[in-house]
Amino acid sequence: LPLGPVLITDTPGFDDEGTLGSLRVKRTRQILNKTDxxxxxxxxxxxxxxxxxxxISLFNxxxxxxxxxxxxxxxLSDITAYTFTTDKIKGLSESNQIYVSATEKININELKEMLGKLIPSDESRVRLVGDIISHNQTIVLVIPIDESAPKGRLILPQQQAIRDILESGAYAVTTRETxxxxxxxKMNPKPDMVITDSQAxxxxxxxTxxxxxxxxxxxxMARYKGFLETAVKGAxxxxxxxxxxKVLISEGCTHHRQCGDIGTVKLPNWLRKRTGKELVIETSSGTDxxxxxxxxxxxxxxGGCMLSSREMIYRMKCAIDAGVPFTNYGVAIAYMKGILERSLSVFPGMI
Structure with missing residues (x-):
């Protein structure tokens, strides 16, 4: 295939009936959520x-x-007598359908070439922060160093932000919230933006x-992974x-839980304080x-820093398919603290 390394998934039948059939159809829908x-x-x-x-409707x-x-x-007696179905089905045209024969090897190479033209671009149109800052701007990064912070290193979003700021020709200034x-x-002129860890x-x-x-x-990270609008609605x-x-709090990594862990301690407490309700909190981590x-x-x-964009979108779409609101730590915290509108103002058109 002219696509490089690929994972091919043969889905269950979509026309299955009965209880087992319904499970197979559900599984097919889930697989589509992580399909390129x-x-x-x-x-x-x-x-x-x-x-x-x-x-085909689901593909669209x-x-x-x-x-x-x-x-x-x-x-077929005469393949030229068969016309492509282009008038009834949305998204179907001569450019994305082909007659083939697996046994006679008819049009197999043409099918592969057609597949190659469908591959999504590797170039991300959204950067983590570089597209909303300018050359020579000063960006302050607030990085708490507490019992839940990893020893001797910064977490991936903080590293990525610093790198993206430097690649933009801007200045990254780091500090603790304290x-x-x-x-x-001491800063004159003032910094052009402050980016903080959600806990602070x-x-x-x-x-500020x-x-x-x-x-x-x-x-x-929510914008970078492609689900910021969904996260805002979900909050x-x-x-x-x-x-x-029941509320599910999910993490993409499997780090050691600390006494002040955000997922198992801080977020549940903030949720109960905001709602005043007796909620049932469940957690998951890693691939679970x-x-x-x-x-x-x-x-x-x-934030999903340890997960691919495809995996994050897959999880989001699974939630949407199940009719469950989906948000992330930072958006939820900003909403509960009453500062969501301010935190979104850095993105023109989001408010």
Whole structure:
């Protein structure tokens, strides 16, 4: 294949019926959430059926580049007599469908070439912070060093932010939240932006003058991973929670839990304080993301720095498919502290 290394997943049938069939259909929907390119193989000797039309509809809904391969074309008496289906099905045109024969090897090379043209670009159109700052600007990064911070190193979003700032020809100035006020009093001119760890959001908001843009590493990661708008909508579900509702707090890594851990200690406490409700908090970490999400009323995920964008979008889409609001640490904290609007103002058009 002209795609480089690939993982090929052969999904279960989408037209299965019964209890087992429903599970297979659900599994297919989940697989689509982490699919970069889809190939629908159908029988050229019959019209596209309703289940296949539904699959194509899902490809369109999930913005998955796709093609349709009409197999068994060797059984057709005259292949030129068959026209492509372009008028009834959205997203289907001559450019993304082809007649092939697996047994007679007809149009196999052409199919591969067509696949190569569907590959998504590797170039990310969004940077972590570099596209919202300018050359020679000064950016202050607030990095708490407490019992939950890793020993002897910075966490990945902090490293990425520093690198992106440097690549932009700007200046990265780092400090703890305990020294922020003193640092700002010594800076003339003022910094062009402050980026903080979400745990220190409330304090940093009070210290940082209103005329200095403020956001968090976690909010930057949500935009970078492609789910910021969903996270903002999901955070508003916090105020709809009731006694007994289940909330999933999920992390993408498996670091050692500390006494002041944000996922198991701080966020649950902030949630209960904000809502005044007796909530049932469940947690997951690493690759252990629950398959059955319907029982939850809200999912709060970490920034996802250890997960690929595809995996984060997969988890988000699984939540959406289950009808569960989905947000992340930074957005949820900013919402609960009443500073979400300020933290989003660094992104033109988000407010």
């Amino acid at each position: 390119i889809a190939v629908l193989v159908t029988d050229a000797t019959r019209p596209i059926d309703s289940s296949e039309e539904e699959l 809904q999930k913005n998955i580049p796709f093609m349709v391969a009409f197999n068994k074309c060797d059984l 020294e922020l006020a003193e640092l700002l009093s 959001f409330e304090l940093v908001d009070k210290i 003058p209103d005329d200095i843009p403020l956001t968090s590493f976690s909010i930057l 508003r579900a916090i105020d709809t929670l009731s006694d007994g509702d 993301f629950p398959e059955n999400l319907e029982e939850y009323k809200l999912i709060i995920h970490c």
